[in-house]
Amino acid sequence: MKEMRHQAKHAFPKKRHFSWKVVSIILILISLITLIKPVHKDIKNSFYFLEGKVDYLLAKPSQKLTVDLQNQLPDLPNGCEVTSLSMLLNYYDLNTTKDQLASEIKHVDSFYPGNKRGNPHVGFVGYMSQKNGGWCVYNEPLYDLAHAYTPNAVNFTGHDFNSVIKKVSDGHPVLIIVSTTLKPVDDMRTWNTPQGKVQVTPSSHCVVVTGYDKKQGIVYLNNPFGYQNQATNWQDLEAVYNQQGKQAIYIK
Numbered sequence: 001m002k003e004m005r006h007q008a009k010h011a012f013p014k015k016r017h018f019s020w021k022v023v024s025i026i027l028i029l030i031s032l033i034t035l036i037k038p039v040h041k042d043i044k045n046s047f048y049f050l051e052g053k054v055d056y057l058l059a060k061p062s063q064k065l066t067v068d069l070q071n072q073l074p075d076l077p078n079g080c081e082v083t084s085l086s087m088l089l090n091y092y093d094l095n096t097t098k099d100q101l102a103s104e105i106k107h108v109d110s111f112y113p114g115n116k117r118g119n120p121h122v123g124f125v126g127y128m129s130q131k132n133g134g135w136c137v138y139n140e141p142l143y144d145l146a147h148a149y150t151p152n153a154v155n156f157t158g159h160d161f162n163s164v165i166k167k168v169s170d171g172h173p174v175l176i177i178v179s180t181t182l183k184p185v186d187d188m189r190t191w192n193t194p195q196g197k198v199q200v201t202p203s204s205h206c207v208v209v210t211g212y213d214k215k216q217g218i219v220y221l222n223n224p225f226g227y228q229n230q231a232t233n234w235q236d237l238e239a240v241y242n243q244q245g246k247q248a249i250y251i252k
Helices: 002-035 041-058 080-091 098-104 139-149 161-169 234-243
Strands: 062-064 153-155 174-179 189-193 196-200 204-213 218-223 227-233 248-251
Touching: 041 161, 080 098, 080 139, 080 174, 080 204, 080 248, 098 139, 139 153, 139 248, 161 174, 161 204, 161 234, 174 234, 204 227, 218 234, 227 234
Parallel strands: none
Antiparallel strands: 062 204, 153 248, 174 204, 174 248, 189 196, 204 218, 218 227
16 A cells, blocks of 8 residues: 555656656747758648647746737838837837838838739838728738847747747737737638738737737737737637738747
8 A cells, every 4th residue: 555655655746747748848849840841841840830839838827918008090000010019129228219110111112013013022012101092911021120130139920829829928019910800800801912912901909919818819919000918809819810820920
């Protein structure tokens, strides 16, 4: 009987040690696979999925960062992306303004010959300061602009939403592309651009993730419409993040 109790006493520590060893191996594999180029998209997505599962377990139960709010209105009705990027950069004392970033980010025309549209992966489509005169810009031009201010900018596009949460848990606010409703939309459309087909929505929006609460299923955002640490539904935000191509940028 004593021998059985002795065995039971030491069973759980061994199991816990093994679990963390497995987690460590998974993280190493994820790091290696993301360094191999080119990587098949399905393989990379599978590893990002595993990474997200691990990151959720490792993230704190809750987090709320204080990121100074900037409002895109009234001068930049279409400038949610540069306003969010300005909030992100200023959090790290990289002093800039939304207007400065609006003048520096690459722009493309709304329309091109052959019934083609501008590509938000190349630059901001249209005009930020004209209501109903512009559309959106995606992760690549935003990352290029962020990287011009700091080599620590990271294009985190493609990673699982739980990995975004882990970055916030570690103290890094994260810029993501979502929608104005902070929920999935039903007005996605396909544009033919000079570079190929692109999915866009007139409801495209950009925010900075500043916190979360696992138990309550809440994510906190700095919304450039004028809301600091706005509480929003985790599932809805994750769904629209996925719908918008899992676009994310943070500063390491």
